[in-house]
Amino acid sequence: MDSTTTDMTPVGYEACTSLLTTLLTSYPPPFMFVYDPETPRLTSSVVRTLVQDLKTRSKTAGSPLKFASAVVNAVACFTRRLFYDTVLNALAEWRPSWEDGCGNWSGSGSMSGQRFNENFDAFVHGLQAIRTLLEHGSDDLTTKTSAKGKGKAKATSNNENETHRLIIVIERAERLKDSLPDLLVPLTRLAELSQLDVITIFVSDVRWADMRPSLGASPDPYYIDIPALSKQNTIEIMTTAFDTMASCSSSSKLVDAEAYSPVLRSLYDQFITTLYSICSPFVHDVYELMYIAAARWPGFILPVLEAHRAYIEELDRLRADGRSHEFDSDHRATEVSAHSDDEMRDHDIAGILYLPTEDTRIRLVRLFTPSFTSALEGLYPRLTHAADWAREHIPPANLLTLPYTQIPAHMSGALGAQTTGGAHRRDIHAFPRTSQFILVAAFLASTNSPKSDMRMFGRGTDERAKRRRRKGGSPRKAREGTGGGGIKIPQRLLGPTPFPVDRLLAILGVLLEEYDAETRPQVPQFAIPGEYTDMEIARVSIHAAIMELASMRLLIRVSSADRVDATPTFKCGISYDIALQLAREIGIVLNDLLWDSV
Amino acid sequence: MDCVEIVTPSRASLRIANHHSTAASPLLQQPRIRASTPTRSPQALPKYGRRGVSPSKKARLALDDATQLESNETPQDGTEPVFGGTTHLRSSVSSRRKGKATWRPLASDEALPRILPSELEPCLELQKRAILKSLQNLPDIDENDEHVSANATAYGQLNDLLKGTVLRGEGNSCLLIGPRGSGKTRLVEKAIASLPERPIVIHLSGHAQHNDRLAIREIAWQLAQQTGHSFLPSEGDNAVEETPPDPENPFLDEPEPNIVLPPPAHLLALISVIPTLPRPTIIALDAFDLFAAHPRQSLLYCLLDTVQSCRVGTGTKGIAVIGITTRVDTINLLEKRVKSRFSGRMLRTACPGRLHHWTELARAALSASISQDVPEEWPPLWKAAVDSFLHDATVMENFKETFSLTRDVQTLRRILTTVATNLTAASPYPSAVKLAASTGIQRCPPRFSFLASLPYPAICLCIAAVHYQTAGHDAFTFEMLHESFRDQVRTSQSAPIQIEGGGIGMAFERLIALRVFTPVAASSSSTTREFVLYRLVLDRNEVKRAVGVMGQTNLKKWFSKA
Ligand SMILES: Nc1ncnc2c1ncn2[C@@H]1O[C@H](COP(=O)(O)OP(=O)(O)OP(=O)(O)O)[C@@H](O)[C@H]1O
């Protein structure tokens, strides 16, 4: 998608680009920080284009200021070596090639063969070597042989008054704080440390204040704040993407070759405006919106293209019959179109695609509007990807001629939510009954406090079980940073608490005895009540099931697996909703067994 | 975006010639009439060099200028707001000489033209560049009051010290202590540059050389660069280096073998070579306190030992070690054997101590002179602009406020950089408004400027978090927020738009990425994502303001329930 912005500055970025250009072509602060909380990717691509542009322009025009630039992404350059090599290769415009063993840039001419990625000092030496390389330039190759190895040879008169400026742009710079913490300070002081004219630009959606090294070790950057894109600008950027899509859609199998044909542009504008009004309350990122648009548009336009093709077939058939003229006049009314007739006739006869009528367009938008929401829900969290989604949501044939009642459900957007939840439910039902019991027991053990166990599960005549519940909850919870006073938060919202496996088995025993005993076959040798259950929970298969659930992360092991002497402790890994379903499955009313029921 | 085109004066005069040709046109006969119509809006002027302006357009612009001149001349037109307005500009078309200056030099009581005449626009561009240039290397301001600034004293001392080393072959050591951005590095550079002889200079920084091994290698490298001999430690050290990284995982950086210190012999060997070099040597150790954290402080020990044993008149060259640091207690970090070899000399730098100093710096930067030839009317015009800027009460108030927050000169530089880049032909002079705008960005940028434009689910989560905060629960999990969001949707008639699961989860993650929510504890693998405890970084009022700006009644209602 970056290709959409390579050739021109997107609207809304004029101020930023002019500021950056002014600075970079005159006397820039050595460390700048571009901050954009809303659309960092777009900003990155703008900065990238700008820097690239400066470089190429300075090369062709005879300006005394030359640029070399490197734009690197801190996500990709997650180790020092990767970072050093990527930057140096980019600055030297060096492309590792497979044939010569993918070597990194290692100096030029007589200085070659060095390793510049060992440590920061080597990197700085690399930068200095690049400066020397640039100063001596390509036209110096002839004099190089005569000059003795050292970089002392004076530049030829031709580039004597040239200055060379290195620009290093780091995208997603907030990652540096975690991945390369000891590089952060040197990078911000790069000009001072290398004694070169090198500009470091960080691009991030996080404020510098949130990644600033301690003790003020880095100087504060020159801040460049990107204002949020306005509605018009977002829509404009999205609609101009149409043209670039037109050029690359021919290669895609998924997208109809004609889906981005220029005549449909104004329909596309309408489509984008509607899409924006529906999705923008939830997502502002223009790339995300464009992703959704790219997934929906081919399906959206399909009915129009189909109708058009059907019409052409018809036309051909009629032409073959030599009755094309009559057809033209009487079939017109029922067809999709009612344009100004002259122009239309030309198009019809030539079989050229044209913009559908206003009515059709409104109808299309109305039909597809519900599916925008489902696209948002499926695509923004990337529950599925655009191609899959588009495939699943191809509109039915002849959508435009279907009566309203026959519009299939998935057009109304209800389906998206169901599929995601449904998959999960099916998996849960596939569990053996014992595992279902274990999971419910684990949920109870994680949600109820141990103190309440006696009261909730204590059975028999023991009156102690009826003890009054202590006021104020357990002291442990107050310590958990959730604040002491105020309303009490139900445990199921705070997350599962760990429990020893013994407690799990005890609760499991109660559940089995109460909800499962009747379904077991009669076994005469267990006469005492509960004896059978006791035997059941002591079975190896129960332990095996627990381990299996732990391996599936439905139970989360808290104690370390290496310890043999301690009883293992677990946490429950399933949510309240799933626990509720499971309980229903095995006939338990979960809320009756929860200490603070919902 | 087009590159800024610097129009040379010759080009400017060309344009003026053009103007003259149109001046004779009959259109100019009615300037009085046009003068009563409002002048064109500032935005109407193109910002930069106008390569592509057609002749006719040029003529029109020139005409506009003429119009304005005329209007300024007429006494009854005095109501027109004039920048810093005191009197009207007395100038007329007829006073223009052939192809040359069109503006008489301004007398002190004359006002600035509100809109820059087009022939002076190139001057503005040049002036901008000059300002940016001088901001990059701020001039020194000598305070001519009774007390000399700390930096000047330190400079004198450092200069004497270095001269002793360079000219007389002394061994010297000192510490340069001062707050961040007080010009320490600058001072050292300046002192070194002013020396009569060119010594060997070695720059080390505790930020880059994390251990003594790296420092030694870097010293050797820099010595080699400046003397042409190789000083790299013998192969033994290199052998350690060349061990290939783990072949299993090419991405793993090999753990830096920083335990392997260079054998003391190496250190001593290399450093003891220094006094025997053909030229005196200056070693500047930036972030000196970090060097003191290196194990055994061997580098510092060797350096200071060499310095101490450097005797005048033994045929060796001098050596100076300058430690640069912000920590006032640095001397206490040194081990006893190191401290005893240190001269104990400490120089101090300070940030400007008075507001006056600051504004003088600002004046010096803003009124930087242009190196090229400019029309003679430009310098006085610009001087008047800078003067009226610095005499503006709001401007001074703003400077005072910034100065009381931070005396860091770098902040001033950043603020003025933005002011300079915002000068356009349409509003060509620095002003209080511009200063305020740039201070807002550069002094201490607002942390959560994006709040009011947060997506709907995100602001809902913030409101829910505020509710929990008010209820005494500072930490919350995703499930807690989700629950209160669902409750809100269920109970209120004016329900927020219903969203299914995905959106709200994404909003939560977005808020974490934007650092609006910060985790309370370090992440642990045994806690699933929806139950990790987070804290809201915003305070209640910030959320309230954002909700207010968004202006959705259901959100406001929900918020006020807290
Ligand atoms: N007294 C001063 N007069 C003019 N400019 C100054 C003064 N003090 C600082 N500056 C400006 O501040 C900039 C930063 O100074 P410098 O880098 O030397 O500070 P520093 O003390 O080394 O900071 P740090 O402790 O972060 O290394 C200099 O480039 C200089 O332009």
Ligand SMILES: [Mg+2]
């Ligand atoms: Mg410094």
